[in-house]
Amino acid sequence: MMEVEERLKGLSRVDSPWVAKLLGHVLENGGKRIRPAITLLSGKLYHHNPDSLVAIATAVEVLHTATLVHDDAVDSSLVRRGKPTVSLIWGEAPAVLLGDYLFASAAHIAASIGNMRVTCLFAQTIMTMSFGELGERFSAYNWEQSREQYYQRIRSKTASLFSAAAELGAILSDAPEEAVEALRSYGYNLGMAFQIVDDVLDFIGDEEEMGKPVGSDLLHGTLTLPAILLLEHRPEDNPIRRISKGRENHADVQLAIDMILDSPIIDECYGIVATFRARACQSLEKLPPSPYSRSLFDLAQYVVKRRR
Amino acid sequence: MMEVEERLKGLSRVDSPWVAKLLGHVLENGGKRIRPAITLLSGKLYHHNPDSLVAIATAVEVLHTATLVHDDAVDSSLVRRGKPTVSLIWGEAPAVLLGDYLFASAAHIAASIGNMRVTCLFAQTIMTMSFGELGERFSAYNWEQSREQYYQRIRSKTASLFSAAAELGAILSDAPEEAVEALRSYGYNLGMAFQIVDDVLDFIGDEEEMGKPVGSDLLHGTLTLPAILLLEHRPEDNPIRRISKGRENHADVQLAIDMILDSPIIDECYGIVATFRARACQSLEKLPPSPYSRSLFDLAQYVVKRRR
Numbered sequence A, B: 001m002m003e004v005e006e007r008l009k010g011l012s013r014v015d016s017p018w019v020a021k022l023l024g025h026v027l028e029n030g031g032k033r034i035r036p037a038i039t040l041l042s043g044k045l046y047h048h049n050p051d052s053l054v055a056i057a058t059a060v061e062v063l064h065t066a067t068l069v070h071d072d073a074v075d076s077s078l079v080r081r082g083k084p085t086v087s088l089i090w091g092e093a094p095a096v097l098l099g100d101y102l103f104a105s106a107a108h109i110a111a112s113i114g115n116m117r118v119t120c121l122f123a124q125t126i127m128t129m130s131f132g133e134l135g136e137r138f139s140a141y142n143w144e145q146s147r148e149q150y151y152q153r154i155r156s157k158t159a160s161l162f163s164a165a166a167e168l169g170a171i172l173s174d175a176p177e178e179a180v181e182a183l184r185s186y187g188y189n190l191g192m193a194f195q196i197v198d199d200v201l202d203f204i205g206d207e208e209e210m211g212k213p214v215g216s217d218l219l220h221g222t223l224t225l226p227a228i229l230l231l232e233h234r235p236e237d238n239p240i241r242r243i244s245k246g247r248e249n250h251a252d253v254q255l256a257i258d259m260i261l262d263s264p265i266i267d268e269c270y271g272i273v274a275t276f277r278a279r280a281c282q283s284l285e286k287l288p289p290s291p292y293s294r295s296l297f298d299l300a301q302y303v304v305k306r307r308r
Helices: A002-010 A017-027 A034-044 A050-075 A086-090 A092-112 A116-138 A147-172 A177-204 A225-233 A250-261 A265-284 A291-305 B002-010 B017-027 B034-044 B050-075 B086-090 B092-112 B116-138 B147-172 B177-204 B225-233 B250-261 B265-284 B291-305
Strands: none
Touching: A002 A017, A002 A050, A017 A050, A017 A086, A017 A092, A017 B116, A034 A050, A034 A147, A034 A177, A034 A291, A050 A086, A050 A092, A050 A116, A050 A147, A050 B092, A086 A092, A092 A116, A092 B050, A092 B092, A092 B116, A116 A147, A116 B017, A116 B092, A147 A177, A147 A225, A177 A225, A177 A250, A177 A265, A177 A291, A225 A250, A225 A265, A250 A265, A265 A291, B002 B017, B002 B050, B017 B050, B017 B086, B017 B092, B034 B050, B034 B147, B034 B177, B034 B291, B050 B086, B050 B092, B050 B116, B050 B147, B086 B092, B092 B116, B116 B147, B147 B177, B147 B225, B177 B225, B177 B250, B177 B265, B177 B291, B225 B250, B225 B265, B250 B265, B265 B291
8 A cells, every 4th residue: 555655646746846736635635545455455365466456556546536536626525535625726627637637647557557458447447437427417406216226326436446446456466257256246345335334424424524514415416325215214295305406405405414313214324334245245255265355354344334 | 430420429329318418419519520530541551450440530539529528618618619518508517527438438449449559558648638738727827938838738738639649540550660650740740730720710710610709718818829929029018918817808819819910920820830731741751652641641731721
């Protein structure tokens, strides 16, 4: 992970002080680095080449950072991990173009490794993620979405990268196909658990710890699991149905939050998280015992318990 | 080119009617398709595989489209080729995410061809272009830039893709290294000529034919060759120096346009264009005579004479 951090720092050394400043701002941001950790651990299970593995782990984190920069730009978010966003400090245009540069840098690192399967999976993952993000935009303020549609969305926008993070490590280490499949399944299920926790924290999290206000998803018209469950529990007279674009929604969002906290919904959500986590850990059982699979197991624990 | 059009159309066949609509809007847009034409002609000079060549030509046009979509989003442009922009119809967030999807699709097509050098050059080109675009943003409203800085900027943002378009075709056809170099040089010089013509048309073009208002560059704070020459000719009391962010600049922009039209500056610009075009055509002389190199020659003629 220290080598990944070094490589991330190295990306800011470019021939433009302005661009260097922006890159430093977003790449040295105290992120949790969960995705590159998954890549490194997955790769270390087999015959890995350390340089390639560090490179692809770096590419995975750079790709993740690119999506955050664009998310913040299009949502006009002010704060990310307690720091002002690029779009707040430098404006939206630089944020969009910086994100493009990061996407391209990630793809370039991936391509430079010289493994066709890695390069294709990497590009495919960016497609899946942006397709998922687009789908989320077009379903904004549509409160009639099913759980299945929600799962489909978070599969594209989040689980696809977790899954790729694990699979890329496995591919680069010439893992047997069953192990590649097991690690892909681990990543996918962990990604689903991760995103549901994220969506729950948006309702119950500590604003200071998270570095962003609670209720953001509903305010942006994004329907997540806790809200879907509230709509299932209370199909009539539900404040969520009153939330709509261009309207002052804060009171209804607060009411929805209160109703969710006053119900067993959060426990239900964590029950679903536990199911995804259990599936992730089951996948690990197909791997040879090693300190690395043990760490992947612990990582699944952390993802569920995290508070930011 | 018809096969490229078919493949571009095929990209809109996705599992979401919304996303399909956006893709159709930007990919079937009556673009000039200059870049994929360069790729096809460059590739046909040698032992090309038709499928790979059509694929990479498609990827080049998709990449170009991605940059247009993001440019329009960050500039809040209303019209592109006489059609309303994605950001105008569907909003800025979908435009940014659609651009991301297009970048990823282009990289994925390039990666799927299975040629390492192609994949790396492609990713490198996206990096160079977005780096150039970022540089342009940070130099906005800075009227102290030299011609060299201007050339550096258009080299990154435009000539790099023209150069890659030619080089990618050459690489995929196993052209000898001297031919790859000659085609790269052709693309680079043609791209420089193309962008200078673009920048000139922003001052002298027909608004209806171009599908956008004249003077847009100065209004956005972008310093281009005609304006640089005006600053050289009239270092004192120049209306361009009064143009600044957040101010009502229309009168000064109009005055600068009038001064440029009332001077030999446009002829000077076309003189520089002719030099780049001549260099592009000189590079073609290093190639074996063929109808394809003849077409590349004609294309250089067209790029200089075009009015939109």
